[in-house]
Amino acid sequence: MTMKRWSVVVAVAGALAAMSAAQGVMAQEVVHIGYSGPLSGGAAKYGKEVLDGMQMAADELNQAGVDIGGKKVKIQIDALDDKYNPAETAINVKRLIEEDKAAVVLVPHAGGCFAVQTSNEQQNLFLLAYTSVPQIAQRNNKLTVRIPPEFTSYIPAFVKFEMSTYGKKAAIAPTDSDYGKAWTAAFKPAWEAAGGQIVVENPMSYNKSTDFYSGMSRVLAEKPDVILIGGPSEPTGLVAQQARELGFKGGFAVIDQAKLDEVAKVTNGYPPLEGAIGVLPVAADETPGTKAFVARFRKTHDNRDPSSEVSLNYTAVYAAALAMKIAGTSTDGAAIRAAYDKALKQLPHDSNPNNISGLDDHGGLVAATPLVAIVQGGKLKPSEMNALASK
Structure with missing residues (x-):
C-alpha cells in the first residue's frame, strides 16, 4: 500500500470515528431541571448556595451515569435570576418551560413558589419548593413538594x-x-x-x-x-x-x-x-452520611462548608433524577411527582445528608429530628x- 493510499485510509477511518463519536454525543439526551431564584441582590449568596447543591447533584449523577426510559441522559441545571421577586419568578418559569422544556423547576422562596402554584398543575410542571412555609404544602397542589422541614x-x-x-x-x-x-x-x-x-x-x-x-x-x-x-x-x-x-x-x-x-x-x-x-x-452534624457529604463538598469547593441550602437541594435534585428513572420519563411532571416518594426512599446513604425518609401527607419532606x-x-x-x- 502506497503512502498516499495509507493516508487516505487513515483520514477516512478518522472521519468515521469522529462521526461515530458525534452520534454517541447526540444520542445522549439532555434533561433540563430549572431553577429560578435570587442570584443578585441581598439574597444572592442564599440563592447561589441553593444552586451549588443542585449542581453538585447533577455533576455526581452525570459522573455515575443516568438512564431514563432506556436512554443515557445528561442532567443539566438551567438557572435564572429572579432577584427574589415573585413576578420575575413567574416569567422565568414560563421561559424554562417554553425554551428548555423543563418538567421540574426548583424555586427557593415562598413568594415565588406561590406564584408558580397558580398554574403549574395546568402546565404539568413539578415544583420543588425550597421554603419551610407550611402553606406551600397545605394548598394540596398535586405537583408540589416542599423540600425543608416545616419551620413550625x-x-x-x-x-x-x-x-x-x-x-x-x-x-x-x-x-x-x-x-x-x-x-x-x-x-x-x-x-x-x-x-x-x-x-x-x-x-x-x-x-x-x-x-x-x-x-x-x-x-x-x-x-x-x-x-x-x-x-x-x-x-x-x-x-x-x-x-x-x-x-x-x-x-x-x-x-x-x-x-x-x-x-x-x-x-x-x-x-x-x-x-x-x-x-x-450541616457541618456540625456528626451523622456518618452527613459527614461524608460535607467532605465531598469541601473537596470540590475550596474547603468551604456546605449549608443546609446546599445539602437539602442536592438531595431534592438527586431524588428528582431517581424519580425520572422510576417513572421512565423526564418530561411528564405528574409522573415524576408520583414517583418522588419512592425515589426518596431509595436514596443512597451518602446522598441523603439530612436523613430524609419520604414525604408527609401534604407533600413535604420528612426528616429525622429537626x-x-x-x-x-x-x-x-x-x-x-x-x-x-x-x-
Whole structure:
C-alpha cells in the first residue's frame, strides 16, 4: 500500500470515528431541571448556595451515569435570576418551560413558589419548593413538594430556650418577605401562649438594605429581652451586628432561612451571637452520611462548608433524577411527582445528608429530628432542645 493510499485510509477511518463519536454525543439526551431564584441582590449568596447543591447533584449523577426510559441522559441545571421577586419568578418559569422544556423547576422562596402554584398543575410542571412555609404544602397542589422541614417544628424549642434564658418580652424583626410574615404569624401566638409579650413588630427589607440601624433603633426603644430575626444569612448577620452595636444584650431567635455558621462570618465569630438559637449547621452534624457529604463538598469547593441550602437541594435534585428513572420519563411532571416518594426512599446513604425518609401527607419532606443549635460561651453547640424540636 502506497503512502498516499495509507493516508487516505487513515483520514477516512478518522472521519468515521469522529462521526461515530458525534452520534454517541447526540444520542445522549439532555434533561433540563430549572431553577429560578435570587442570584443578585441581598439574597444572592442564599440563592447561589441553593444552586451549588443542585449542581453538585447533577455533576455526581452525570459522573455515575443516568438512564431514563432506556436512554443515557445528561442532567443539566438551567438557572435564572429572579432577584427574589415573585413576578420575575413567574416569567422565568414560563421561559424554562417554553425554551428548555423543563418538567421540574426548583424555586427557593415562598413568594415565588406561590406564584408558580397558580398554574403549574395546568402546565404539568413539578415544583420543588425550597421554603419551610407550611402553606406551600397545605394548598394540596398535586405537583408540589416542599423540600425543608416545616419551620413550625423549631418554634417550641426557640420559645422555651429564649424565654427561660432571657425573659418574656420579645420583638419581631425578621425579613419582610412572605416567608418572614409566615414566621411572624406562627411565632407570635406561640410566644404569647407560653406567657410572653410581643413588645414591637418591625419587619425589615433584608434583601434591599444593608443599613438596619434605624429599624433596629425602633425595636430597641421597646426594650425587648429577645428579638426574632432572620432572612438570608448575610443581612441577618448585619442585623445582629448592628443590634449589638446599639447596645442590645438579649437573645436572638434566628429563623431557619439564616444559618448560624454563615451569620457568624458576618459578625466575625460567634460571641456577638451569644444566646442565639437557630438551626444546627450541616457541618456540625456528626451523622456518618452527613459527614461524608460535607467532605465531598469541601473537596470540590475550596474547603468551604456546605449549608443546609446546599445539602437539602442536592438531595431534592438527586431524588428528582431517581424519580425520572422510576417513572421512565423526564418530561411528564405528574409522573415524576408520583414517583418522588419512592425515589426518596431509595436514596443512597451518602446522598441523603439530612436523613430524609419520604414525604408527609401534604407533600413535604420528612426528616429525622429537626436539629437546633445554640450559642453559649461564644461557641456553637447542639442544643438540649433537640428532643423538644422533634415533637
